[in-house]
Amino acid sequence: MHSPSRSNRAYRNVARVLRPILMVVTKRDWRGTEHLPTDVGFIVASNHMTNVDPVTFAHYLWDNGFAPKILAKASLFKVPVVGAVLRATGQIPVYRNTTAAVDSLAAGVAAIEAGEAVAVFPEGTLTREPDLWPMAGKTGVARLALMTRAPVIPVAQWGAQDLLGRYSKWFKPIPPKKITVVAGPPVDLDDLYGRPLDNVTLREATERVMDAITALLEDVRGEKAPAVRYDMRKAVPPGEKRVGGDHATKPELP
Incomplete structure (x- = not known):
């Protein structure tokens, strides 16, 4: 197949290695590709x-003509080999809780304005929800969307956890696993454009994105997600007791 027109040599070389492997170890159920814009830069959120x-997500986008710029945590760029690949293929490091966080946002905006597909995982990390439903998202995707007014395409994935379980180190390629990836129509954020980028606006936009992703995943799984979305900021880790409000926890003595 032809490589996406926006892919560089490094990206194409990585695809030549990974794509044949993915074609063997997965059975692909890909839907909703008609919602992926072909004439403007956009945000795709999963x-x-x-x-x-991230690899199965990139495979879906690559085979549909896009070389995504994925927002990935900055620590991955320091990992030998992995970091070199991320830098060579033009992925975007996310610097959390530092003054460099604005650089990540600026890089994302620049990529969208250049016509790229910018891939985002709004949860910011692997979901902690016990049954793998999407948890509460961080507001970075909302800030990026409202600053650029770019289309935000929600995507639901299911099946990648059978290749590699959450937190697992054991890759399970045999037998080939069914990977379902479904894109939906753009999230409607029109009424939020022009409003101040305060917490109320950012949370509203984020919730709409997460609602769209969750609805797609409900359809894929044939189940209903929990009525209240899991929120890491409010959850109490096992063995700890909450004191003094939502964010204060105190380890219990054994």
Whole structure:
């Protein structure tokens, strides 16, 4: 097949290695490709269940003509080999809780304005929801969307967790696993454009994106997600007791 027109040599070389492997170890159920814009830069936002789903997500986009610029945590860029690949293929490091965070946002905006597909996992990390439903998202995707007014395409993935379980180190390529990836229509954010980028606006936009992803995943799984979305900021880790409000926890003595 032809490589996406926006892919560089490094990206094409990586695809030549990974794509044949993915074609063998997966059975692909890909839907909703008609919703992926072909004439403008856009944001594509997916749920995040396992460390392998960025690869299956990229495979879906690559085979449909896009070389995604994925927002990935900055620590990955320091990992030998992995970091070199990320840099060579033009992925975007996300610097969390630092003054460099604005650089990540600026890089994402620049990529969208250049006509790229910018891939985002709004949850920011693997979901902690016990049954792998999407948890509460971070507001970075909303900020990026409202600053650029670019289309936000929601995507649901299911099946990648069978290749590599959440937190697992054991890759299970045999037998080939069914990977379902479904894109939906753009999330409607029109009424939020022009409003101040305060927490209320950013949370509203984020919730709409997460609602769209969750609805797609409900259809794929044939189940209903929990009525209240899991929120890491409010959850209490096992063995800890909440004191003094939502964010204060105190380890219990054994």
